Amino acid sequence: MIILxxxxxxxxxxxxxxxxxxxxxxxxxxxxxxFILGPSGSGKSTLLNLLGGLDLPSEGEIWIxxxxxSTFTSKERTNxxxxxxxxxxxxxxxxxxxxxxxxxxxPFEIQGYSRKKINEKFEQIxxxxxxxxxxxxxxxxxxxxxxxxxxxxxxxASGSNLIxxxxxxxxxxxxxxxxxxDILKNLAHMNNCCVIVVTHNLELATKADKVITLRSGRIIxx
Ligand code: ADP
Ligand code: MG
Numbered sequence: 072m073i074i075l076x077x078x079x080x081x082x083x084x085x086x087x088x089x090x091x092x093x094x095x096x097x098x099x100x101x102x103x104x105x106f107i108l109g110p111s112g113s114g115k116s117t118l119l120n121l122l123g124g125l126d127l128p129s130e131g132e133i134w135i136x137x138x139x140x141s142t143f144t145s146k147e148r149t150n151x152x153x154x155x156x157x158x159x160x161x162x163x164x165x166x167x168x169x170x171x172x173x174x175x176x177x178p179f180e181i182q183g184y185s186r187k188k189i190n191e192k193f194e195q196i197x198x199x200x201x202x203x204x205x206x207x208x209x210x211x212x213x214x215x216x217x218x219x220x221x222x223x224x225x226x227x228a229s230g231s232n233l234i235x236x237x238x239x240x241x242x243x244x245x246x247x248x249x250x251x252x253d254i255l256k257n258l259a260h261m262n263n264c265c266v267i268v269v270t271h272n273l274e275l276a277t278k279a280d281k282v283i284t285l286r287s288g289r290i291i292x293x
Contacts, residue, residue, distance in 0.1 A: 073099040073122065073233070073265065078131035080117050080288075091117040092128070093288040099267060099281070101232075104252075104259045106276050107269045109285035115269040116237055118285070122267060123158055123235050124151050135233075154182055157226025159236035165221050167211045171202065174210055174221055178229040192228065199261070200224045200254055216247030223254060227262075234258065234266040241271070252278050 080092035092114045099105050107115050120126045121133060124140055133140040135151070143151060157178075158164070165174045175196060179189045197203050200220040205213065210221060219239055226234050236255065240248035252268075252275045259266040259280075268279075276282050284292040 072101055072134075072136070074132075074134040075121075076132040076134070078121065078128045078133060080114070080121060080126070081129045091288050092121070095131070095288070095290060097283060097290060097293065099265055101265055102259060102263045103265060103280035104256045104278065105265070105267045105281040105283070106279040107267065107283055107285065108271070108273065108276060113285040114288040115285055117288075119235050119237050119267065119269055122233075123156060124148060153178070153229065155230045156233040156235060157229035157231070159219075159222050159226045159234065159239045161238045161241045165210050165218065165225060167209070169210060170206070171208050171210060171213065171221055172206045175224045175228055178225065196224045196227050199227065199258060201250075214247075215243055216250060219243060219247070219251055220254065223251070223258075227258070231262055232264055234264060236266070236268045238269055238271065240275075248272060249275065 075095055075097050078092055078095045079090070082089040082091055095118070107118060109115050117126070121128055124143070127141055138147070172193060176189050176193050179192060184192070197206065200223050202217065202220055202224065205217065210218060213221065222239070223234075226236070234255070240251050243251065255266050255268060256278050258264065282293070283290050
């Protein structure tokens with residue numbers, strides 16, 4: 072379970088102080104798909120970065136399975152980033168000159184898995200994101216929707232407990248967007264993981280197990 076308690080985040084830039092996340096308390100379950108909705112500037116990406124340990128709260132606590140994120144040792148932080156969680160970015164976060172397989176297995180190589188284990192895990196992930204048969208392709212030979220599925224596969228290889236996605240369907244048409252959300256939802260339930268997605272797409276919010284809506288850094292609906 073991920074628990075946020077009275078989390079505040081301030082940015083200081085050029086003497087100006089932005090209060091991006093305001094006294095936020097929320098719980099995310101270990102399994103399921105959660106959506107974070109809200110207009111531009113409402114603090115969605117800030118919240119996702121805090122959950123991802125990319126940034127620390129100015130005040131408040133973030134608990135990941137009985138451990139508060141700011142008390143992580145550098146080893147715990149590395150484990151959290153390299154093997155607990157995976158990030159899916161809108162810009163795909165994938166390397167265009169590498170094949171689909173090379174892109175996806177990169178995190179496994181960083182984690183030092185054996186070739187055999189890498190191949191096994193790769194087959195499973197490919198199946199999870201519905202890309203079986205395309206393993207030989209270069210990433211620039213894939214459609215937008217397929218690229219986004221490669222990005223999800225890469226995130227899964229990085230960590231399969233918590234998947235964080237920031238507007239993963241921002242560049243996709245409606246049909247591809249729906250497909251991505253179906254895949255994310257299936258992943259959450261089949262792999263027993265928590266998938267947290269920032270999105271503008273209100274219509275697809277019906278697919279989520281939990282929805283929170285932010286406005287000016289506050290939860291206005293849960
Ligand atoms: P969203 O993802 O909902 O569009 P953000 O979390 O990116 O919103 O931004 C929330 C607020 O924090 C905005 O007012 C934004 O301008 C500000 N902000 C975000 N990142 C930074 C930063 N690195 N430095 C200063 N202000 C920031
Ligand atoms: Mg954002």
